Amino acid sequence: MNAASFYSTFLQCDKVTIDSRNISKNDIFFAFSGETYNAALKAEESIKNGALAVIVEDKEFENAEKNIFYVPSTLQFLQDLAVHHRNHLKIPIIGLTGSNGKTTTKELIHAVLSQKYSVQYTFGNLNNHIGVPLTILSIKPEHEIGVIEMGANHQREIEFLCTLAQPNIGYITNFGKAHLEGFGGYEGVIKGKSEIYTYLKTENQTILINENDALQVEKIESYEPKITFGSKTSDYFFSHYSSDNFVGLQYGDEKVLSQLTGEYNFTNLCAAVALGFHFGLNFDQMKTAVKSYTPTNMRSQILEKNGKVLVLDTYNANPSSMVESLKNFAQFEGSKTIIIGDMLELGKESEVEHQKIMDLAQTLKFDEIITVGPIFKGVNKNLGAYESSVQLGEYLKINPISSKNILLKGSRGIALEKVLEFIN
Structure with missing residues (x-):
């Protein structure tokens, strides 16, 4: 069986799902198997629960009469099916990658374009070799635009994901110090993320570029077609606007304030609005989207708890995003504690980069600096x-933080959000 015959x-x-716990009537279940678990064991049960078909990579469980089909690799078949579906889609696909801000930018683009179009986009953080094909396969006939986030921590991953998503418009949020170990240093990050540019240039597709980013300008040079923002000579120019710790933008005489904190989110807003203009939206439509978008994914969230202002940014962290978060938080009024x-x-580079962050934190003179994790402890x-x-939670039970403002920022593996219940 191949993708064309199954289409x-x-x-x-x-x-399409890869989770046997998430099967509803008329779903297709791809039975991924790991080293310790054979998901094909759930094939018969999935059909009984209403699955339209099940794809297994264990021939023992094949039963064509029940629509349980064998393939040598469920992953390869998922990717092949996604490519086959992508080749039948007649809608523009926006692909984006970058070191910081991918998910927030993706969600802002979705919020803006949804004011006029039916938009399907990457759900959550499903941005890898499994998540991208799942997103492609979730695009239905009623959708008019797709927005696909692409993540990577090694060379050639973005190159591969582009062959799946085949973006018509591509954007790199920035080049930062993320996944340095996998990419082989900062230069490796630049090379790896730029793979989307290589694809777009080869296919003569459109590049969205922030002309305030010298690296992006250098990589693109005089390439066309492109959409530009950031400078006064760009296609779209926006001024920075902020109020009460929230960031927004100004276009001509019109202003809009978002519910996001951090100057770094200004660029994310600009990218979304620039694409909105490109797809024919007016600024009033986009103002509605920007004002109503609320971050709920532990990225740049501002919460209030018992009179304290909490900035929750605990989904991910790298040196570039940490620097921007600390500098932004330092501008808050009142006493400030960082966790x-x-x-x-x-x-x-780990120890050196953590030391740089400690030095910066001390320079910014926060009222209290709390670190979590063995690297920072060193x-x-x-x-x-x-x-x-x-361990920090146990301490906070009897030693409450007195500062008015509290920042929580760290990598996903540290799970700083667990501290929230102990902040009173």
């Missing part, structure tokens, strides 16, 4: 260094 069956399904967690996947010679979020 008519796929077109009849409601959704910063280890930045993971930095390889041999460079934090002062009090307030904890091995884990659980």
Whole structure:
């Protein structure tokens, strides 16, 4: 069986899933198997629960009469089916990658374009070799635009994901110090993320470029077609606008304030609005989207708790995003405590980069600096260094933070959000 022969069956399904716990009537279940678990064991049960078909890579479980089909690799077949579906889609696909801000930018683009179009986009953080094909396969006939986030921590991953998504418009949010271990240093990050540019240039597709980013300008040079923002000579120019710790933008005489904090989110807003203009939206439509978008994914969230202002940015962290978060938080009015967690996947640069963050934090003169994780503990010679979020939580039970403003920022593996319940 191949993707072409299975495609008519796929077109009849409601959704594709790789989670046997998430099967509804008329779904197609791809039974991925790991080292310790064979998902094909759930094939018969999935059909009984209403699955339209099940794809297994264990021939023992094949039963064509029940629509349980064998393929040598469920992953390869998922990707092949996604490419086959993508080749039948007649809608523009926007692909984006970058070191910081991918998910927020993707969600802002979705919020803006949804004011006029039916838009399908990457759900959550499903931005890898499994998540991208799942997103492609979730695009239905009623959708008019697709927005696909592409993540990577090694060379050639973005190159591969582009062959799946085949974006018509591509954007790199920025080049930052993320996944240095996998990419082989900062130069490796630049090379890896730029793979989307290589694809777009080869296919003569459109590049969205922030002309305030010298690296983006250098990589693109005089390439066309492109959409530009950032400078006064760009296609679209926006001025920075902020109020009460929230960031917004101004276009001509019109202003809009978002519910996001951090100057770094200004660029994310600009990218979304620039694409909105490109697709024919007016600024009033986009103002509605920007004002109503609320971050709920532990990225740049501002919460209030018992009179305290909490900035929750605990989904991910790397040196570039940490620097921007600390500088932004330093501008808040009133007393300030930072709780910063280890930045993971930095390889041999890890200790040096953590020390730089500690030095910056001390320079910014926060009222209290608390670190979580063994790497920060190694460079934090002062009090307030904890091995884990659980350990910090135990401390906070009897030693509450008195500051009016509290920042929580760290890598996903540190799970700083666990501390929230102990902040009173």
